[in-house]
Structures are given as structure tokens and as C-alpha cells.
Amino acid sequence: MSTTRLPVAGSTTEPERAASPPRTVxxxxxxxxxxxxxxxxxxxxxxxxxxxxxxxxxxxxxxxxxxxxxxxxxxxxxxxxxxxxxxxxxxxxxxxxxxxxxxxxxxxxxxxxxxxxxxxxxxxxxxxxxxxxxxxxxxxxxxxxxxxxxxxxxxxxxxxxxxxxxxxxxxxxxxxxxxxxxTMRLGLHLGIYVLVMLILIVGGRITPAFTSGALRKAGSGLELRPAFRYEPVATIGAAALALVLDLAKAPAAWTASVSLLAGLLVAWRLFRWRSVRTWRWPIVWILHIGYGFVALGFLTRAVDGFFGVMTATTTLHAFTAGAIGTMILAVMTRAALGHSGRTIVASPPIVIAYLLVVAGALVRVFTPELVAPAKYPQAVVIGGVIWAAGYLLFTVIYAPILIRPRVDGRPG
Structure with missing residues (x-):
């Protein structure tokens, strides 16, 4: 499978003769x-x-x-x-x-x-x-x-x-x-759905690539390849169709059926990527969790469409607080380390940040389903504060990395 490479430690993408130090790092x-x-x-x-x-x-x-x-x-x-x-x-x-x-x-x-x-x-x-x-x-x-x-x-x-x-x-x-x-809601939902598509495209490339790399370093020769040639296209296509049907307010059964297919395809890819075997590498398993929230979003949309037992905000926050929030944190922590010349390993505080964002997202996703209406506002605040704390911790830990020169002395 062709993979997308993020910039990594020690790499440069431009001729050295063209590299001139910027005025500010x-x-x-x-x-x-x-x-x-x-x-x-x-x-x-x-x-x-x-x-x-x-x-x-x-x-x-x-x-x-x-x-x-x-x-x-x-x-x-x-x-x-x-x-x-x-x-x-x-x-x-x-x-x-x-x-x-x-x-x-x-x-x-x-x-x-x-x-x-x-x-x-x-x-x-x-x-x-x-x-x-x-x-x-x-x-x-x-x-x-x-x-x-x-x-x-x-x-x-x-x-x-x-x-x-x-x-x-x-x-x-x-x-x-x-x-x-x-068109406010339409615009917001369209924006969210484009971000979901970006996660499916980018996450679908980098998650198996980085997982394969981690498994190889651990002594496993396992190469994660698509089960069939058009697996990535089928997954992205089903997801795109489900999102378009939702935006177009198509009959609930249509949207639910395609959402179910999309959710199962995303979940199937995660299963094939050996998510359980990544537990030793937080900087890898957080990618799997972010991608997994996409599956959760589609599957909750399917359940709501078929049975009407879930609120629209459940799916929405599975995509936003869950998939978008988690995958952004996963990619930023990895890319910043690699492209500042540092070892690509999540430090203990960043592991805590991962857990906070995931926990806050889960609270926000399932609050409408599990919390009595009278307690709903408090639960929303609790979930939001937990999620925000994860990003606050990321910012405190990563601000010095982002504003200081590379540790290996290379430009950039």
C-alpha cells in the first residue's frame, strides 16, 4: 500500500543550498x-x-x-x-x-x-x-x-x-x-464533514504506516495492507455518500443504511490494523482512537436513523470532540516531535493529555444518552473542561518545542 509520509526527524525536503534560516524560529x-x-x-x-x-x-x-x-x-x-x-x-x-x-x-x-x-x-x-x-x-x-x-x-x-x-x-x-x-447549520455541518473526510484520507494513510513501523521495530514483520485493492476507496466513498445524504436530508433509512456500511468499513480497517497490539506506543494508539471515533460517529448515526434512540448531538460530538479533537492532537504531537529533531515518543504528560481529550470526548458524546435532563448542563461542562484540560496540557508541554530551534541544529 502506498503511504503518506509526514516529515520525520532528520529529514529535509528542500535543497540545502536553498535553505536560509528564517528570522524567527x-x-x-x-x-x-x-x-x-x-x-x-x-x-x-x-x-x-x-x-x-x-x-x-x-x-x-x-x-x-x-x-x-x-x-x-x-x-x-x-x-x-x-x-x-x-x-x-x-x-x-x-x-x-x-x-x-x-x-x-x-x-x-x-x-x-x-x-x-x-x-x-x-x-x-x-x-x-x-x-x-x-x-x-x-x-x-x-x-x-x-x-x-x-x-x-x-x-x-x-x-x-x-x-x-x-x-x-x-x-x-x-x-x-x-x-x-x-444556512448556518448547513455550513457548520459541511465544515465538520469535510474534516471527517480529511481524517479518513490522512488517517487512513498514516495510521497503518506508523503502526507497521512500530510493529517492525518490535520485531514483527507484519505489513498492514488493504484487504482488497479498493478498500480505501470503498471506505471513503461510503463515508462521503453517507455525509452527503445527511446534508441533503435524505430519507432516514437511506442515510442510516449507508452510515452503517461506512461505520463497519472504518471499524473493519481498524481491526485489520491490529489496534490492540499498539497499547505499548501511546503515540500510535491515539491515532487508532481518533480513527475509531469516526466509526463511532457513523454507527451512532445508523442506530439513530433505524431506531430513533439517539440524539443528533451524539453523532455530531463523536465526529467533533471525538474524531477531530483526538486525531488533531495525535498528528500535532507526532509531527512536531519528528520535525523538530526529537525522538517520536509521547512523554507521560502527553499521554495524560491524550487520556483527558479521549475521556472528555466520551463524556460529551454519551451525555445525552446516559444523563438525566436535569444533569445535562453540568455533564456538558464537565466533559468540556476535561477535554480543554488535555489541550491546555499539550500547549504547555509543546509551546517550547514549537518556538525553539530544532535540537539537531538543522534549519526550520
Whole structure:
């Protein structure tokens, strides 16, 4: 099976003659500013929303607290993580120069300007907030498309396309605030579903690759390959169809049936990837858990569609707090270590961060099903605080890694 390689320790993707040290280490590689931003933005706005949720206050008058929370977790937190990953991975895939220095700082400024505009949306014209907040994704798509096209990497061309779909999803959310159309929920759900597709594509490549590597180091010659030639395509195709049916509000039986197929295919891939055998390597098993939350999301959607016994928020938070939150943490912790010249091993505090994010996600996913309505607000706050604590711990541990030079003295 062809695999996607993340940048690893000791690797460089550009000619040494072209490598010039950036003015600041923070803007030496795409993962540095954007992983730091994602870490901070995972917990800070979430804690603000939990305060709003528990007290009934609304700090963003033009956006309801719930919609603002959803928007910023998708188009703020997750967008930062996706941007950092792609700016780091694409040079590795294509052998082209990395985006660094002033160009990287400009991209980071676009992301930050969007966040400032959103937090000041009660006082700024809605059209201005829209323009500023929408700027990142098309700029990033154009930045990445050039190297991919020149390198003839058709296999990775879906990434700029998905970035443009994220742009469209974000636009849909703003159209409601502008009073043009009632498309807030559609935009948020579309954004979440694009992130799920990114997890299926990227996670489907790196999880078996890194698992095979860990097993080989442990003395196992096991090579994790697809059970049949079109297994990855079938899984991604079934998932995409299930998500499209959900967005289109297709008959419940249709959506449930395809969701069941997608969930079973994702779960089958995990089974074949020997998830149980990864328990010795937290930096590997966290990838399996993140991918597993995708299966959980589709399977809960199927159960809800067939029997009507689960709420829509169960599936939604299996995808968001579970799959997106866990997989982002898994990829950021691994990529930052490898591309800063460090040994790719999760430290004990990061293992705790993993457990906190997973535990917080599970509480959030199953709160509507297991908690009495009177206790629901408290359970939501508890789950959110646990999840946020995991990202706070990540930020404290990884901030020095992200802002300091590589330990091996290489540029970046």
C-alpha cells in the first residue's frame, strides 16, 4: 500500500543550498505557528463557551453562543491544525521549498485576523467580518496547489479542493449572519464533514504506516495492507455518500443504511490494523482512537436513523470532540516531535493529555444518552473542561518545542 509520509526527524525536503534560516524560529515551518495556535484555540474559546452555556450569557450578540462555539472550533481551532499539517506535509510530498518566514507569517496573520474579526463581530460590519474570516482557505489552497501540480501529485490534489469546500462551508455560516440565507447549520455541518473526510484520507494513510513501523521495530514483520485493492476507496466513498445524504436530508433509512456500511468499513480497517497490539506506543494508539471515533460517529448515526434512540448531538460530538479533537492532537504531537529533531515518543504528560481529550470526548458524546435532563448542563461542562484540560496540557508541554530551534541544529 502506498503511504503518506509526514516529515520525520532528520529529514529535509528542500535543497540545502536553498535553505536560509528564517528570522524567527516560530515561522521556520508551517507546523510551528499553527500548531501553537491550534493548541491555544482548542481550550481558550471552549472555556468561554462553557461559561456562556452554564450562565446563560451571550458575549457575541450577532452570533448565538452555540453557533459561535461551533464556528470557532471548526474554522478557528481545526482550521489552524489543518493549515499547519498541510504546510508541513506538502513540501515533504512534493520535494519543494517550504513556506516560511514572511509568507508563513502572513498566513498566520490571516488566521489571527479572522479570529479577531469574529470576536469583535458585535461591533464590526458583518460584511467586513465575512471578508476577513473567509480569506485563509482560498489563500492556502492556492499556496498548496502550485507545488502539488508542478510535482504531478494527483493523489494529493483533493486537499486544495477540500480547502475550497471548507471556504464554501464557512461562507454559508456567514450568509445567515448577513441575513442572506438560513444556512448556518448547513455550513457548520459541511465544515465538520469535510474534516471527517480529511481524517479518513490522512488517517487512513498514516495510521497503518506508523503502526507497521512500530510493529517492525518490535520485531514483527507484519505489513498492514488493504484487504482488497479498493478498500480505501470503498471506505471513503461510503463515508462521503453517507455525509452527503445527511446534508441533503435524505430519507432516514437511506442515510442510516449507508452510515452503517461506512461505520463497519472504518471499524473493519481498524481491526485489520491490529489496534490492540499498539497499547505499548501511546503515540500510535491515539491515532487508532481518533480513527475509531469516526466509526463511532457513523454507527451512532445508523442506530439513530433505524431506531430513533439517539440524539443528533451524539453523532455530531463523536465526529467533533471525538474524531477531530483526538486525531488533531495525535498528528500535532507526532509531527512536531519528528520535525523538530526529537525522538517520536509521547512523554507521560502527553499521554495524560491524550487520556483527558479521549475521556472528555466520551463524556460529551454519551451525555445525552446516559444523563438525566436535569444533569445535562453540568455533564456538558464537565466533559468540556476535561477535554480543554488535555489541550491546555499539550500547549504547555509543546509551546517550547514549537518556538525553539530544532535540537539537531538543522534549519526550520
Amino acid at each position: 516560530l515561522f521556520g515551518w508551517g507546523f510551528r505557528p499553527f500548531f501553537l495556535a491550534a493548541g491555544i484555540y482548542a481550550f481558550a474559546p471552549l472555556l468561554v463557551w462553557l461559561f456562556e452555556f452554564s450562565t446563560g450569557t451571550d458575549l457575541t450578540a450577532r452570533w448565538s453562543a452555540m453557533f459561535f462555539h461551533g464556528h470557532e472550533m471548526v474554522f478557528g481551532f481545526a482550521a489552524a491544525a489543518v493549515t499547519g499539517f498541510l504546510l508541513t506535509a506538502v513540501p515533504n510530498w512534493t520535494g519543494t521549498d517550504r513556506v516560511h518566514g514572511p509568507k508563513l507569517a502572513a498566513l498566520a496573520a490571516l488566521w489571527l485576523a479572522g479570529r479577531v474579526a469574529m470576536w469583535c463581530s458585535a461591533w464590526l460590519p458583518a460584511w467586513l467580518v465575512t471578508v476577513v474570516d473567509l480569506a485563509l482557505f482560498p489563500t492556502l489552497a492556492l499556496t498548496l496547489a502550485g507545488p502539488l501540480i508542478r510535482a504531478k501529485r494527483a493523489r494529493n490534489m483533493p486537499f486544495p479542493v477540500l480547502l475550497l469546500v471548507l471556504f464554501a462551508a464557512n461562507l454559508l455560516t456567514h450568509l445567515q449572519v448577513l441575513g442572506v440565507a438560513h
